[in-house]
Amino acid sequence: MEKISTNPVVSSDSQILSKVNRRYFLRSAGVAAATGAFILGACTEKDLAGDDTVDLGTGDVGILNYAYALEQLEAAFYIQVMTTPYLNMTDAEKWALTDIRDHEIIHREFFKKALGDSAIKGLTPNFASIDFQDRMSVLKSAMLFEDTGVSAYNGAGKLLKDVNYLLVAGKIVSVEARHAAIIADLINPNALEFANGQINEMGLDRAYSPSVILPMVQPFVMNKISGNLLPR
């Protein structure tokens, strides 16, 4: 599976590199099978989680990696949307989707930098279920991603221990909620959808734990994402 994203802004070098490294590693491993103990000793726990399993890790770092994974996915989605725009995309749609793409790239790069050596690798998206040439397929997928992002951040807030991380999550989640409302409004202008199905009878938006979110997100990622060690 080749990476779908053709981000003009950000190179996908790190993903290619990780693929090459993995192949190289496996080949080396075959050659050096006799010294297996040595090679295993050189593996980190992440490597041992399985060929293509990405483990988000533990504690606050795990939650930040969880956010980083979601932002990677969102960024890749909007990069694809604007690389192969659907027919007759209006100016208003173009402006909104370009802005949102850029916001998600910024979020992705921010988490990558904040996580440093603890960051998970670049994920390989799987958008096979989305028809990028179809306006409704794109906008409904966008709304799904934004609503999922909002409910994921809302549910992750209480899992964070560091108040500074909580504040950053708060700074981002309201931007995701703004995106959700604007996307909904592109689908059906000045209707209830900007804040309706997602809101319960107490006027509260959704809040889902990683154990609910990750299975929803998994179909859109080639790698297997594991949140088994995340705080609950």
Place this chain on the structure above:
Amino acid sequence: MNIFKILDDLQKVDGDAIGRIDHATRRMFMNRIGSTLAAAAVPTVFASIVNKAYAASATPIEVLNFALTLEYLEETFYFQANRTPGLIPGMYSLVFSQIEKHERQHVEFLQGALGAAAVKRLNYDFTAGGKFPTMTDFPTFVTVSAAFEDTGVRAYKGQAGNLISTPQLLEYALQVHSVEARHAAIARKILGTLTSNPMMKGWITEDKPVNPAVAPIYAGEGNTTHLGIDAATLAGIGSITRATVTESFDEPLEMADVLKIAGPFIVGPK
């Protein structure tokens, strides 16, 4: 308005309210009230007193009452607007009745959570002393709506840290926070349409106000540094502009600053 009644009300929900207010400040305040201070300035003075009193980190009850104070303001605003004939064009009535419904749900939710500790509804002047004809001019109404919602987003965000030791309350607050952000985005979009301004987006660019008259609401929104990282200088964002970086993070606002913003719309106790 009777400022002493408000202090009494505060005292009821927060037994130490008077104690918190620095004695000298209170005496100075009373002297000023006794002077020729214009009545219109009183809410601002009140806000500045409350600011001093609540400058330190707030307890969960204080946070919820602070939230309830804002939700009362918003709910009453939409309640009046939605019942003012001729104000809201039919094509926008769904949006604003939906927002009113949520604000009422938030009021009821917070009242339920606080029980007897809940602060009371106040009297409001949504023209802020004649400054904003919100109930007679639709664009002004939408401007103040966007300003209130953007303030609400900042207010809840600013209190999240004070709820970190009460996880369930924190989660509820976050769940309200994102609803306010949805409201803000749609109000901003409608305002952009009314003013034919494509630069008025659902998100906040730099610290640009929805109207110069409400500029303080957006103070600090131009920040790009988070966790000590200047997001505008991240190599991976390529040619994305600093302005776009400011859009991608919303900023919190302290309780004191929020009350300063709400003050001009609050006349006093019922």
